[in-house]
Amino acid sequence: MMEEKVKKALKKVDAEYVEVHLEETEVTSVRYSGKEMDSIGTHFTRGGNVRAFFRGGWGFSSFNDVIRIGEAIQEACQHARQVARDGGGLAPANPLEDRVQVELEDDPREIPLSEKERIARTYNEIILASSKIQTSQVRYVDKFMRRSFYNTEGTALHEERIYCGISFSAIAKDGANIQTSFDSVGGTRGFKTVLGQEGKVERITKEAIDLLKAEKVEGGRYSVIVNPMLAGVFAHEAFGHLSEADHLDENERILKIMELGKRFGSEELSIVDDGTLKGERGSYLYDDEGVPAQKTDLIREGILVGRLHSRETAYKMGEPLTGNGRAINFRHPPIVRMSCTYIEPGEKSFEEMVSEVNEGIYAVDALGGQTQLEMFTFSAGKGYRIKDGKIGPMVRDVILTGNLFETLRNIDAIGNDLQHHGGLGGCGKDGQFPLPVSTGAPHIRIRNVTIGGK
């Protein structure tokens, strides 16, 4: 029995702390690209790793063949000793035993491949029905995952998760002008997640075509109303990453800027990370260090009050554990990551927010975002001019950039319409991509945002 073998192997190790991860996944995907089926099939992964800690140093060894576990424990311990720094430790975590199985009414593993193919084909046909569409991409993915975690402190956890989602993009072309519109849904709620998305598919198709005629936005500084999707990406990319303690634990200068108790925004602004939300893509019960997921306040009423930790960073900084040590798969060690990060809703309606803007931009959806700690850049899928309190014509190439701290202070209205978004992708950090996360926000309004453009 594997479990007995692992537990026995962990009884005698040559390091201060050792953990073992075992993982199996089964992924089914269907991808249409234009008129053609691009790929369809089921894929299996299986493997594990050992991570050992000794006086502040880590050794990590991953393998496919579980038979290698004994050797891997020795190797990781030896490497941890080779790295050993000057002490250090891990924040204490309670030993836990649990076994969590997926129980869904519509488990994607029970759905025949033909049905998954049909769903993807149906959405793809909606996009291609429009003559101005050059090509499309529709990608269905379900992923079943079973993870086991053991450590030398007596923790033994088994958690199953199942993700299911679909993404669709429409690409419209007129000569050299090529425009893409994109949306996706994803979470842990089962196969129903991907059903009934016809409205979204029709919307992105129309948007891609409209973008062909949209003017490029003029570069400059604007009052910008940001939609929930893009505001969520902003909270994640620009602020969330700065809350990850592994950026701070050995860098006293960044830490000084991220001092708890500092004011970051108005009293209306609260940002949290919550891995316990039900059904979202970024949710889980236990992180990859065997610590339960939780809700962590990052900014509460404008004041910086918390950050995200692994056991290593929580120890170094003398702060409580938050259950954010996560790895994308068994080939990587857990590092500090977000789960479901969102801006809490405020009081204002979207209509009120727009009516108060004389001249500005309504920035909608996110193509992507990137940060270098305080500096961020992210691009909206599209935008609309706002003039005299009314939404005007569509504009494209809306890329927002700025300094995080300034931008947080410049948030002057927070909407009452919080939405969470999961999708199929995820977050990238230190070569680990994509990690399932969710982002969320209501509409927010920011003064004085720099928009790059013509």
Add this chain to the structure above:
Amino acid sequence: MEKILENAMKKVDGAEVYYEESEERIMRFKSNRLHSINVKETRGVGLRVIHKGRVGFSSSMDLSQANLIVEKATESAQFGQEAKFSFPSAGSGLKPAPKVKVVSDEVRNFPLEKGIEMGKEMIESIQTSNSEIKTDLHIETEVSKTHILNSSGLDLSFENTYFSFFLEGFLIVDGSFLWISEGKGSCRLVHDMKPYVKRILWKADLARKVAPVKTKRMPVLFSPWAMTTLLEAFELGVNGKRIQKGSSPLLNRRGEKVLDDRVTLVDDGTLDYGLGSSPFDGEGIPTQKTVLFEKGILKSYLFDLQTAGMLGEETTGNGERGFGSLPSPGSTNFVLQPGEKSTDELIQAIKEGVIVYDVIGGGQSNLLAGDFSFNVGLGFKIEGGEMVGRVKDVMVSGNVYEAFNQIRGIGKEVEDVFGVFSPPVSFDSLNVASGEK
């Protein structure tokens, strides 16, 4: 492997088994000190089948699951894409594989102790000269083996070694954060780290002073590192798959002059020790050198077997894949032909402009259409032919298809940036946006 092929052939018309195994060793330094040693062993097998004229695929990391992947690949072939190729056989008129060097025994036998020592030395020499800088560093070696076997009788294996390092210096200048990075990746060892350390120090020194920039159009000089972002747009444009889908701006333009006549761009999988080099692509086709643009004229696209088959073209040996995915056209090494000017001459020729070393957010604009827009991560203002200080909170934007028709000068000093071989290039007039009017 043979057994998977044998089992598959009992059920389907044609089959290909792609097996890959690798061992990676990564030494990570965090804030000037060694933090972890990671060793990763990975192997897996992908089974591509053609059955009743359609493609099916499945993969697994568990080699004992041979029957399961045969079953899943066969099932998926019911819905799969119509096959527009047949599996190549060794004798079917394939060109001989290039004699490309992609294995280094120094990398294969690289002792961890040596990597640790290398890292410590680099960090120490940075510390000695500038103790303000905090350095993160990772050094990585990889040995990988690939074995491709198909029902047309092809049976080939090859090996690759890789060595890379990435050095990132962090410092605070003027109350704001600054990262300075250097790195290199290739199939062989980098012996002399001093030039990389020297450049980090030089940039840190120059970055002390911030120079204001006005929002307007001006000449912009891209370092080889920053050039990789712009060249990515061409990589998308010449990708056979985008050509087949009709979504590339380069569709139906072969033979046409698209770029400045100083631009010659090549995809070359046969460069000794290049990060993207290999004797064969992921379908067992010998790699080659493909001229994409010659003196500005679009010459060729990049294809794998299926995409080429769909368009009635020949594969260019660019079937890129891992064991877990079907092949798809991908670039190997990108090589932009150098010009005649030194970097100093390029700088001296700019009265007012910006030199960009590092960008943030390069891949987020509509790169497929050639549009780029990014924040300058590390860049300097040029005034009267001299670098006068760092630019802060500045965005540069434009369109590559326009910019590559407005080239001021191409440098002669080519750098290998992780398989993209580019000289520095300066452009006449790009949008530079800052907070200042």
